Amino acid sequence: MNIIIRNExxxxxxxxxxxxxEAFWNLYFPGGHEHFVVHKMREHKDFIKELSFVIEADDKIVGGIFYTHSKIVSKDNKEYKTISFGPVFISPNFHRKGLGRELITYSINVAKEKGYRAILTLGYPYHYEPYRFLGGEKI
Structure with missing residues (x-):
């Protein structure tokens, strides 16, 4: 299988x-809305276009990942700039082939090259355990 990751x-x-x-339909609850989230994210000021990627398998798009600007606000109102990724998805026809891992790893490396220091994500921990380290520092 020939794999290419590129900007959307x-x-x-x-x-x-x-x-x-297709990837999220009836997965966690009846129906799905992630496709609409992707649609609306592209219009938002916090959307990071240069970190919006698709993954192709044999010249066919089979997944994607999207990033937005985010922040952590401490109890004393100090702000720490971060980025967040999600949704990330792979077509069900291509599950369990390592494509999600490749897409996430690739996008994290590009984010690091662009100077981003912290990535937040929401999801089930077992999906993201391999990505607990960014730039050699535990996150």
């Missing part, structure tokens, strides 16, 4: 949203 382009939007819908 506007001509990809429709298929990416269809794959997101």
């Amino acid at each position: 382009n506007p001509e990809d939007y429709k298929i990416v949203e269809e794959i997101a819908r």
Whole structure:
């Protein structure tokens, strides 16, 4: 299988949203809304276009990952800039082939190259255990 990871382009939007819908449909609750989240994220000021990636398998888009700016606010109102990723998804036809891991790892490396120091994510810990370290520091 020939794998390519690249930035998402506007001509990809429709298929990416269809794959997101397919990947999350009835997964955690009846129906799904992640495809609409992806659609709306692209319009938001916190969307990070240069960290919006698709993964292709044999010239066909089979997944995606998206990032937004985020922050942590301490009890004394000090702000720490971070980024967050999600949704991240792979077409069910391509599950258990390591594509999600490749996509996440690739995007984390690009984020590090661009100077981002912390990534927050929401999800089940067993999905993200391999990514607990960023830049050699435990996060």
